[in-house]
Amino acid sequence: MTWVNAVVQGLLLGGVYALYACGLSLVFGVLRIVNLAHGDLTVLAAFLALVVGQALGVHPLLTLLVVVPALAAAGYALQHAVLFPALRGGELAPLLVTFGLSVVLQNLLLEAFSADTRSLPAGTLGTAGLALTDLLSVGWLAVLTLGVAVAVLVGLQLLISRTAIGRAMRATSDDPETAQLMGLDDRKVYAVATAIAFATIAVAGVFSGMRGTFTPTLGPQLLIFAFEAVIIGGLGSLWGTLVGGLVLGVAQTVGAQIQPSYGVLAGHLVFLAVLAARPGGILRRAERR
Amino acid sequence: MNTGLTPLLRLVDVDAWYGHFQALRGIDLTVHDGETVAVIGANGAGKTTLLRSVMGTVTLSPQSRVELAGVELGSRRPHERVREGVTLVPEGRKLFPSLTVRENLEIAATRARGRWDLDSVYDLFPNLPLLARRAAGSLSGGEQQAVAIGRGLVANPRVLMLDEVSLGLAPVVVERLYGALAEIASSGMTMLVVEQDVGQALRIAKTVLCLRAGATVLAAPAAEVTAAAVTAAYFGASA
Numbered sequence: 280m281t282w283v284n285a286v287v288q289g290l291l292l293g294g295v296y297a298l299y300a301c302g303l304s305l306v307f308g309v310l311r312i313v314n315l316a317h318g319d320l321t322v323l324a325a326f327l328a329l330v331v332g333q334a335l336g337v338h339p340l341l342t343l344l345v346v347v348p349a350l351a352a353a354g355y356a357l358q359h360a361v362l363f364p365a366l367r368g369g370e371l372a373p374l375l376v377t378f379g380l381s382v383v384l385q386n387l388l389l390e391a392f393s394a395d396t397r398s399l400p401a402g403t404l405g406t407a408g409l410a411l412t413d414l415l416s417v418g419w420l421a422v423l424t425l426g427v428a429v430a431v432l433v434g435l436q437l438l439i440s441r442t443a444i445g446r447a448m449r450a451t452s453d454d455p456e457t458a459q460l461m462g463l464d465d466r467k468v469y470a471v472a473t474a475i476a477f478a479t480i481a482v483a484g485v486f487s488g489m490r491g492t493f494t495p496t497l498g499p500q501l502l503i504f505a506f507e508a509v510i511i512g513g514l515g516s517l518w519g520t521l522v523g524g525l526v527l528g529v530a531q532t533v534g535a536q537i538q539p540s541y542g543v544l545a546g547h548l549v550f551l552a553v554l555a556a557r558p559g560g561i562l563r564r565a566e567r568r
Numbered sequence: 569m570n571t572g573l574t575p576l577l578r579l580v581d582v583d584a585w586y587g588h589f590q591a592l593r594g595i596d597l598t599v600h601d602g603e604t605v606a607v608i609g610a611n612g613a614g615k616t617t618l619l620r621s622v623m624g625t626v627t628l629s630p631q632s633r634v635e636l637a638g639v640e641l642g643s644r645r646p647h648e649r650v651r652e653g654v655t656l657v658p659e660g661r662k663l664f665p666s667l668t669v670r671e672n673l674e675i676a677a678t679r680a681r682g683r684w685d686l687d688s689v690y691d692l693f694p695n696l697p698l699l700a701r702r703a704a705g706s707l708s709g710g711e712q713q714a715v716a717i718g719r720g721l722v723a724n725p726r727v728l729m730l731d732e733v734s735l736g737l738a739p740v741v742v743e744r745l746y747g748a749l750a751e752i753a754s755s756g757m758t759m760l761v762v763e764q765d766v767g768q769a770l771r772i773a774k775t776v777l778c779l780r781a782g783a784t785v786l787a788a789p790a791a792e793v794t795a796a797a798v799t800a801a802y803f804g805a806s807a
Contacts, residue, residue, distance in 0.1 A: 443674075446667065450675050453664040460623060460658060461676045462650035462723060 284415050285536040286529055291417060293508075293528025294425025295490060297521045298483040299501055300508035301432055302476040308515035309452045309472040312362065312373045316380040317505055319498030320477065323384055324350055324484025326392055326493075328399055339399040339489050347481040354477025358470040366469075381498060388495030399488035424486045431479055432521050438475070439517070448472050507550040513560025522561055526553075573600035576758050577622065577636055577654070577727045583629035584614070584621050584782075591617040591626070593783045599727060599775075604759040606773035606790065608766050610802055614782040615762040616659055619729050622760075623656050624649055637726065653726030659735060659762075661716040665705025669696060669715050672704050673722055682724030683755065689718035692748050710741035717748065721757075728752070729760045734768060746771060766798055780804060 303317045314320075327349060328342040335342075357380075365372040401420055410416040439445035451458040451468045459465055487493065487501070504527065512523025527546050534545020553561065577599040584592035592614045599605045607615050620626040622634055623646050634641045636652050644652065655676070663672050673686055690697045693714040699707060704715060713733060720728050733749070734742040746768045753759055753772050763769035770776060770790050778786035778801035786793070786801035 446671055446675060449666055449671075450664040453666050454662060456625070457658060457662040457664070458675075459646040460625075460650065460656050460662075461719065462647050462655075463675070464645075464647045 281414075281536060282533070285532045287411075287415060287417060288421075289529030289532035290525055291421035291425050291528070292532060293525035294421070294428040295483075295487055295524075296504050296508045296527050297428040297524025298424065298431065298479070298486055299505040300512075300520045300524055301428070301435060301517065302479040302483065303502075303505045304509045304512075304515065304517060304520040305435060305476040305479070306473060307509070308517075309448045310358075310362075310366075310373075310469055311370070311452070312366075312377070314476075315374065315377040315502065316384060316498070317377075317480065318500065318502030319381045319384040319388075320350070320480045321484040321487060321501050321505075322388065322493055322495065322498045324481040325399065325488035326388060326397070326495075327481075328485045328488055329397055332399065338404075339401060339485055340404075343482065343485055346485060347478045350481035350484075351474040351478040354480075355470045355474040357477075358473035359466065362473065363466050363469055381502075385495055385498060392495055394494055394496070396492045396494050397488075398492045399485065401489040405489060420490060424490060427482065427486060428524065429521065431482060432517050435475070435479070436517050444468070444471055504546075507546060510560060511550055511553045513562040516560065516562045519560050519562035526561070573602055575599075576601045576603075577760065578633070579618070579621065580633040580635070582618075582621050582632040582634065584617050584632075585627045585629070586617075591782050592621060593781075595621075595779075595782075595784060597777060597784075597787075599758060599760055602756050602758055603775060604753045604761060604773045605775045605777060606769035607760065607762045607777045607779060608764070608769055608798070608802070609779035611764075612781075613779040615779055616731055617782070618779070619656055619731050619760070619762055622649070622654055622727075622729060650723060650725075655720045655723045655725035655728055657716045657720040657728070657730040657733070659731040661709075661712040663704035663707075663712055663715055663719070665703060667704055668701050669704055669707070670700040672715055672719055676719045677722035684721040684724050686722060689721055692721075692751065693718060709737050710745070713737060713741075713745055714748070717745070717752075721752065725757075727758045727760060729762075731762045732764065733761070734763060734765045742768060778802065 299321060303314060306312055306314050324346050327346050328339050331342040331345045332339050361376055362373050365376045404420050408416045408418045439448060447463050447468045451463060451465050455465045508523035508527050509520055511526050512519025512521065526549060530549035531542045531546040535542030575598045579595050579597040582592055582595040583590060595618060607618060609615050617626055621628055624641060624644060625646055636654055639652065641649055641652065673689060677686060696714060696718065699711060704712065707715065733745055742765065750772050761769055761773065770793065773790045776788060776790045776793050777784060778798065780801065786797060
C-alpha cells in the first residue's frame, strides 16, 4: 500500500509541476522563447498573493482575481515593450533578457520581503483530506491543484485549437513572416500569448504558495521542475506538459519512498532517461493542435 | 502603361537594398484598377524584391515611394499594408503547415469582406472542400498553390500579388492554376504577377514589365510584346 500511496501522492504532486510548466510550454511553443524568469515570476505571483491576501484579509484563492490579471498585464507589457524588440536581435537576446529579469526579480523580492520563508494560508483547505482506505488518503488541496492543472491545460488546448487567437498563435509560431503577410500583427499575437502564459504562472504561484513554502530565491528550482516536466512530456505539447508533470511527480515520490533523500534526484534521473531515450519527449509535438 | 483606368498601385523611383547589395534601381510602375501586370525576368533580376518592396519587407532608399490608391505606404508594417488592401501570395506557397486547409483560408478571411469568401474559393478550386480538414503541410505542390491563391483571395485585396505561381509544378497543374488566375482577372481583380513562365504570364497580363539586374528593361502592353523583344530584354542581347 505504501507504494500505491507513493504513486497517488506523486500524481497529485505532478499536478503542481504541470501547473508550473504550462506557461513555459506555451511561451516556448508559440514564441520559441525559453523564459528563464519563469520560476521567479511564479514566486512573484505567490508574494503578490500574500500581499493582496493580507491587505484585503481574503483567502489566497480569492487573490487570484487580482494576481491573474496583474500578471497577464505584466506579461503583455513585457512582451510588447522588451521581448519583442529583443527578438530582432536573434534567439539569444530574449534568453538574456529573461535571465536578466530573473536576477532583477530575485533581488527585488529579497529587498522587499527578506529571505524569510513564507506560505499562503490555505486554512482548512490545506489540512482537510479524504481517506480512500485506512492507509491511503489524499489532501483536498492537492486534488484541487491537480484538477486546476488539468482545467488550465484543457482550457489552453481549446483556446489554441478552437479560437481565432489560437489559430493566429499557431500560424505565427509556424512562420512569423508569412503570418504578417496574412494581416496578423505578430507583436500583438506574441503579447497576447505571453499574457495568457503569465496568467497561468499566476495560478501556479498561488497554488504552489498554498501547497508549500516559498522564498525570493526559490525561482530557479521551480524553473528546473517546469523544464523537466515540459521536456519529459514533449516540447511545445500541452498534453505532454501534463504527462511530464505527472511522470516527474511520481518519479520524485517513488524515489523518496526508496530513500527519502532520493526524491528530487529520482526526478532528475527520469528526466535524463527520457531525454536519452526519447529526446522529443513522451508525447511529441504532433498533437499540438 | 496608361489603360485609361484609375492608378491603384504606384511605385516611383524605387531602390531596394539587401545590406550593401542594391536589388532594385529606380523602378517606376503603375498598376491600374482591374489591370493585370506581369513582371518577368531571369533569376536574380529583382522580381521578388519588387513585390517585397510593396509589402514593406525590404529596405528602400528614402526617395522611393510606394502608393496604394494615392496613399503612401511609407513605414507601414506588412500586416498594416494587408489591411490597406495589398496581399501577396508568396513564392513557395508558405502555407502554415500545422493548420488545416480551412484554417489557412480563415486566417486571411477574417480581415475583410467582399467578393471572395471560402465558398467562392471552393467554387474556383473544387477539390479544396475535400481537403479542408487536412493539414496544409500534407498537400501536393499544386494543392498547396491553390490554397495559397485562395488565401490571398479571401483577404479581398485591392491588389493581389502572386510570386512564381508555376514554380516547381507540373505543366498540367500550372495550366489549371493559370486558368483560375484568368478567371480571377476577369472578375475585376487587380493583379501583379511575378512569373518566369513567360507564356503563362502573357496569357493573363495586359501589361508586361521585364527586369534585368534590378532595372526595368522592358515595359509594354502584353499584346504588343514579341518573343524577340522578350528574349532581348531577358538576356540583354539584340534580338
